[in-house]
Amino acid sequence: MEKQLLELISNYGVDETLTIVIEECLELGKCITKYKREKNSKNLEYHRDRIIEEIADVVICIEMLTMLFGIKEEELRIQTEVKMQRNLERIK
DSSP states (O other): OHHHHHHHHHHHHHHHHHHHHHHHHHHHHHHHHHHHHTTTSTTHHHHHHHHHHHHHHHHHHHHHHHHHTTOOHHHHHHHHHHHHHHHHHHTO
């Protein structure tokens, strides 16, 4: 997948890639909002499918961001653990 990510970044350039990341994150938020509004309707499965699509887009964007900023897996894993612990402490 690294080759494809580099191709996307090379094609769009850094600035446009960052714009795409923002747009995709916003689209995921919009799909979640629609799902919440429709949670008792017949369209629930449709909105769930759209959420899956948008999550996939955001995962790709996260991979592009890690490449753009030279973020190592270990760095991300450590920060994720720190954030998870912080969130768990907040709910206690």
